[in-house]
Amino acid sequence: MFGTLCPVAIGVGALTTTQGSPAERILRLAAYLDEHRVDLTLSAITANVPGYDDGTVPRDHRGEILEGKDWETVRKKLNRDFKDLEESFGIVVDFDDANRCYEMQKPFFTQQERRALISAAAVVDVEGIDDDAAPVGELGTGVDEASRRVVLRVHAHVVALCDAIATRRAVAFRYHGSLRTLEPYAVGVWHNHWYVMGREREPDACRRYRLDRIDETADPDASVAIQSLDPADCFDIPDDFDRSEVVRLDPNDWGSDPLVRARIRANTDYVPSLQREFGGFVVERNADNAIVEVDVRHYVSFLNRLLGFREHALLIGPPVLIDILRSHLQQAAAGN
Amino acid sequence: MAVLAIVEERRSVSIVDASAEVGMAVDQLRPLLNHVLYLEFRDNNDELISKTAAFLLDEHDELVMTDQHWLRNLAATPPSPSVALRLLVACTVMRSLDDTAQRPLDTAIAKLERLVAADVVVPVDRPPMLDICEHARSLRRTLRIRYLKDALSEVSDREVAPWSVYSNWGKWYAYGPDFGDDIAKSFRVDRILTAELGEHEFDAPDIVTEFPELFNLEEYARTVRVRIDPGALDGLPNPLRLGPRIDIGDGRVEVDLTVFSDQRLENLLLMLPVGTDILDAPEYADIRRTAAAELLELYSA
Numbered sequence: 285m286f287g288t289l290c291p292v293a294i295g296v297g298a299l300t301t302t303q304g305s306p307a308e309r310i311l312r313l314a315a316y317l318d319e320h321r322v323d324l325t326l327s328a329i330t331a332n333v334p335g336y337d338d339g340t341v342p343r344d345h346r347g348e349i350l351e352g353k354d355w356e357t358v359r360k361k362l363n364r365d366f367k368d369l370e371e372s373f374g375i376v377v378d379f380d381d382a383n384r385c386y387e388m389q390k391p392f393f394t395q396q397e398r399r400a401l402i403s404a405a406a407v408v409d410v411e412g413i414d415d416d417a418a419p420v421g422e423l424g425t426g427v428d429e430a431s432r433r434v435v436l437r438v439h440a441h442v443v444a445l446c447d448a449i450a451t452r453r454a455v456a457f458r459y460h461g462s463l464r465t466l467e468p469y470a471v472g473v474w475h476n477h478w479y480v481m482g483r484e485r486e487p488d489a490c491r492r493y494r495l496d497r498i499d500e501t502a503d504p505d506a507s508v509a510i511q512s513l514d515p516a517d518c519f520d521i522p523d524d525f526d527r528s529e530v531v532r533l534d535p536n537d538w539g540s541d542p543l544v545r546a547r548i549r550a551n552t553d554y555v556p557s558l559q560r561e562f563g564g565f566v567v568e569r570n571a572d573n574a575i576v577e578v579d580v581r582h583y584v585s586f587l588n589r590l591l592g593f594r595e596h597a598l599l600i601g602p603p604v605l606i607d608i609l610r611s612h613l614q615q616a617a618a619g620n
Numbered sequence: 621m622a623v624l625a626i627v628e629e630r631r632s633v634s635i636v637d638a639s640a641e642v643g644m645a646v647d648q649l650r651p652l653l654n655h656v657l658y659l660e661f662r663d664n665n666d667e668l669i670s671k672t673a674a675f676l677l678d679e680h681d682e683l684v685m686t687d688q689h690w691l692r693n694l695a696a697t698p699p700s701p702s703v704a705l706r707l708l709v710a711c712t713v714m715r716s717l718d719d720t721a722q723r724p725l726d727t728a729i730a731k732l733e734r735l736v737a738a739d740v741v742v743p744v745d746r747p748p749m750l751d752i753c754e755h756a757r758s759l760r761r762t763l764r765i766r767y768l769k770d771a772l773s774e775v776s777d778r779e780v781a782p783w784s785v786y787s788n789w790g791k792w793y794a795y796g797p798d799f800g801d802d803i804a805k806s807f808r809v810d811r812i813l814t815a816e817l818g819e820h821e822f823d824a825p826d827i828v829t830e831f832p833e834l835f836n837l838e839e840y841a842r843t844v845r846v847r848i849d850p851g852a853l854d855g856l857p858n859p860l861r862l863g864p865r866i867d868i869g870d871g872r873v874e875v876d877l878t879v880f881s882d883q884r885l886e887n888l889l890l891m892l893p894v895g896t897d898i899l900d901a902p903e904y905a906d907i908r909r910t911a912a913a914e915l916l917e918l919y920s921a
Contacts, residue, residue, distance in 0.1 A: 472741030
């Protein structure tokens with residue numbers, strides 16, 4: 285049931301209907317715009333939408349408002365309402381000087397896109413971006429939490445870094461006590477930690493930094509840990525920059541030790557965990573064990589991670605890695 | 621109007637809940653809503669312009685969207701930068717979860733990427749057993765699993781009732797009790813070694829909305845204070861919490877290292893590089909020696 289309609293004078297149209305409140309007038313204006321996307325002249329709008337012309341505004345025989353004080357009054361009123369429409373609903377109406385008429389800007393998202401966005405916002409809870417500041421009514425802020433299946437936390441510095449990347453501003457921050465100046469290229473998350481990657485000016489090299497290890501400022505004169513530096517547009521992101529590099533953090537990908545292929549004998553139940561940790565390939569398998577081969581480029585990191593598997597995954601080659609591991613264990617067993 | 625946005629995003633909302641969310645008394649909200657609910661007039665040509673089909677306030681005071689949010693259909697202003705970033709991250713994750721063709725989502729992502737104008741890389745993990753967990757959940761059928769609690773535990777075979785499947789802290793979890801039990805647990809999907817549908821059906825709570833508070837790990841925190849080569853810190857595996865560093869002047873730093881289980885502490889002690897001094901607790905040095913000796917035997921056999 286639609287309930288009782290508000291009384292609307294039906295008859296000869298808008299010029300004789302009740303004026304209504306400003307809110308009503310503005311909503312009627314929006315409804316009119318929705319129905320009439322073209323020929324939006326001042327005269328047409330104010331003739332057809334109740335609340336602008338109570339019948340006293342002088343018009344010519346074609347219905348065009350005559351220039352003068354009343355024209356100016358009505359025009360200002362309409363423009364104020366357009367401003368309200370923009371502020372309240374994001375509906376933007378521009379004036380086309382050439383054609384002397386108003387034109388509505390196209391919607392930013394289509395209805396189907398908006399539905400997809402709302403669905404995504406309902407499923408994925410993104411925390412850490414203006415959690416308390418996003419006003420009710422912004423897209424995605426009104427979803428039902430019962431549908432949420434994924435929670436993802438964005439580090440507090442991501443917003444500032446994205447802004448710096450978008451405006452091509454370098455940033456300054458302290459990292460383990462040292463001041464760094466970085467031209468940021470991309471941010472990303474790996475194993476639940478956020479990273480920024482870019483070119484560090486000194487020593488002019490590509491670097492990656494973990495955001496939760498950026499020093500929080502203790503300087504009372506510095507209000508934020510990451511300072512954006514002027515000017516904007518002071519650097520370009522190289523065309524050959526691969527954005528996936530920001531989360532290419534496995535030391536076996538970027539390490540600088542001579543490449544070797546490790547062979548690990550792992551209890552069958554631990555093979556999935558092992559492969560999740562290192563990648564690699566199963567090259568032999570029996571009922572109890574499997575042999576997994578992994579390319580290694582960072583010996584210390586690899587061996588540390590392998591130690592986490594203890595007796596469930598044992599290194600069986602190559603000799604260079606076994607020697608390093610055995611030496612470490614001997615020293616540790618001796619209390620060194 | 622914020623209230624109409626909520627109605628669109630939830631399909632329906634009580635006027636009482638809506639008024640609470642926008643911070644307005646119901647009596648103040650009603651007349652404003654009426655302007656939208658009963659929006660209808662005739663233009664100068666006597667043509668009816670009506671938007672009454674869009675929203676409805678039913679006899680239970682429930683606001684319902686019955687057609688389209690015609691006002692939002694006209695919105696030309698882009699979302700604010702923070703909203704755009706939030707939506708971009710959500711949509712990127714959503715896209716990874718559902719790889720069926722979704723053109724509106726793709727075009728929305730493209731618009732958001734232009735707005736954010738910064739590369740934000742959000743890889744999403746899809747463990748192999750995720751689909752069968754979801755399948756069991758949707759059928760309300762138990763799941764027989766072979767489960768490895770963590771890299772150093774023993775394997776267990778069990779039958780669980782997956783009430784919900786969710787992702788938190790970058791990992792997927794099947795949440796529910798062992799079949800026949802009352803206490804729900806979270807099982808990491810990437811630690812499920814094998815899974816098959818069980819024979820039993822289960823009743824799940826109507827709504828499982830609160831993700832379990834299992835990430836407050838402080839009660840499991842184990843801290844060791846060391847003097848260590850700072851260059852070695854990045855080679856220690858995660859998860860690891862580093863305390864403030866104190867430069868002690870011999871090239872090393874003094875720092876607290878915190879992990880979140882006894883097993884992980886033992887692993888950490890084993891991994892500390894030669895030349896590291898363990899300051900606190902002193903017994904940790906013995907643990908390190910013992911663990912190293914045990915493992916060394918395996919490499920000497």
